[in-house]
Amino acid sequence: MIDLRSDTVTVPSDEMRRYMMYAQVGDDVYGEDPSINLLQEKVAELFNKESALFVPSGTMSNQLSLKVLTESADEVIIESNAHVFYYETAAPSVISNIQFFTIPSENGEMPISEVKKAIRPDIYYFPKTKAVFIENTHNRHGGAVISIDYIRDLRKLCDEYGLFMHLDGARIWNAHISTGISLDEYAKYFDTISVCLSKGLGAPVGSLMVSNSEYIKKALKWRKILGGGMRQAGILAAAGIYAIENNLKLIEKDHINAKRFAKSIAEMDYIDCNLDSVQTNIVIFKLDDKINDTDFVNECQKRGLLLSTVGENKIRAVFHLQINEENTYNSLDIIYDTINYLTEGN
Numbered sequence: 488m489i490d491l492r493s494d495t496v497t498v499p500s501d502e503m504r505r506y507m508m509y510a511q512v513g514d515d516v517y518g519e520d521p522s523i524n525l526l527q528e529k530v531a532e533l534f535n536k537e538s539a540l541f542v543p544s545g546t547m548s549n550q551l552s553l554k555v556l557t558e559s560a561d562e563v564i565i566e567s568n569a570h571v572f573y574y575e576t577a578a579p580s581v582i583s584n585i586q587f588f589t590i591p592s593e594n595g596e597m598p599i600s601e602v603k604k605a606i607r608p609d610i611y612y613f614p615k616t617k618a619v620f621i622e623n624t625h626n627r628h629g630g631a632v633i634s635i636d637y638i639r640d641l642r643k644l645c646d647e648y649g650l651f652m653h654l655d656g657a658r659i660w661n662a663h664i665s666t667g668i669s670l671d672e673y674a675k676y677f678d679t680i681s682v683c684l685s686k687g688l689g690a691p692v693g694s695l696m697v698s699n700s701e702y703i704k705k706a707l708k709w710r711k712i713l714g715g716g717m718r719q720a721g722i723l724a725a726a727g728i729y730a731i732e733n734n735l736k737l738i739e740k741d742h743i744n745a746k747r748f749a750k751s752i753a754e755m756d757y758i759d760c761n762l763d764s765v766q767t768n769i770v771i772f773k774l775d776d777k778i779n780d781t782d783f784v785n786e787c788q789k790r791g792l793l794l795s796t797v798g799e800n801k802i803r804a805v806f807h808l809q810i811n812e813e814n815t816y817n818s819l820d821i822i823y824d825t826i827n828y829l830t831e832g833n
């Protein structure tokens with residue numbers, strides 16, 4: 488089965504498993520796990536921030552960031568399709584008691600003029616605008632890279648109004664590989680950052696919140712409150728260390744396969760794919776109205792290809808560590824056959 492549903496589906500390689508097996512471990516609730524400490528130091532250094540905190544998931548590192556940046560009844564400005572708003576099960580209202588002000592965009596970059604308009608006046612009957620959240624690369628916008636010029640402009644606006652900025656950098660690794668812009672250059676515009684080890688990097692579990700020491704100290708308490716204080720989890724952190732050292736450089740291959748796939752698919756009948764929007768490892772394409780997206784996904788699955796639907800008759804294909812050039816070409820054959828099957832007699 489070729490699984491293009493997400494880059495979260497990777498399983499650890501034999502080398503990664505070996506590295507995990509020999510990891511030094513200790514009780515991390517006492518701060519005594521050498522592998523976790525090493526990973527945290529390594530990631531903080533990569534992003535040139537004071538500190539980093541290992542957590543079980545990207546959802547937790549986003550939510551911890553939100554928790555340390557806001558107080559109850561605050562408002563946070565976020566793009567309408569952001570993961571934190573769309574897929575984190577209303578956690579911000581449960582954990583931080585805040586609300587979002589959402590702004591739609593074409594590519595994950597909310598128009599700066601709209602962000603400015605959304606900032607609330609300082610009057611008691613309005614919520615207090617506290618922060619702006621950015622997702623880079625942007626999952627539901629097909630892995631779009633948020634431009635560094637945009638980030639700088641947004642930071643300027645946030646500084647003018649005293650707002651914090653958070654980066655959901657689950658796939659900041661892909662933005663870094665695609666643009667060549669360093670991780671610390673991206674990081675310097677943000678107060679808090681969430682990065683994932685279990686997507687493009689191919690580790691089985693784990694994310695980190697990266698920030699200054701004060702916010703990480705506060706997040707450490709909230710990680711415990713939320714049940715995320717783990718014990719000998721260095722075995723998992725080791726996979727993260729292995730992934731950063733060995734798999735980061737392999738992300739380029741995922742971008743090449745995604746572009747290769749998109750180029751072919753754009754030439755197929757009954758499929759519309761905007762090649763300009765394919766910037767990293769995610770391809771979103773639209774099916775002609777004659778084809779139902781669920782039928783399409785089911786028929787592809789019968790032929791050995793897993794894809795996901797993302798609404799509006801759109802399909803998502805995500806390229807990752809376990810997809811090579813041959814799988815990419817095979818997936819195109821399966822899609823071609825499926826389209827022919829579903830449009831026979833048209």
Ligand SMILES: Cc1ncc(COP(=O)(O)O)c(C=O)c1O
Binds near residue numbers: 685
């Ligand atoms: C952009 C983005 N942020 C955050 C997350 C959450 O990560 P996790 O599934 O580890 O909670 C995801 C997961 O797919 C994501 O795509």
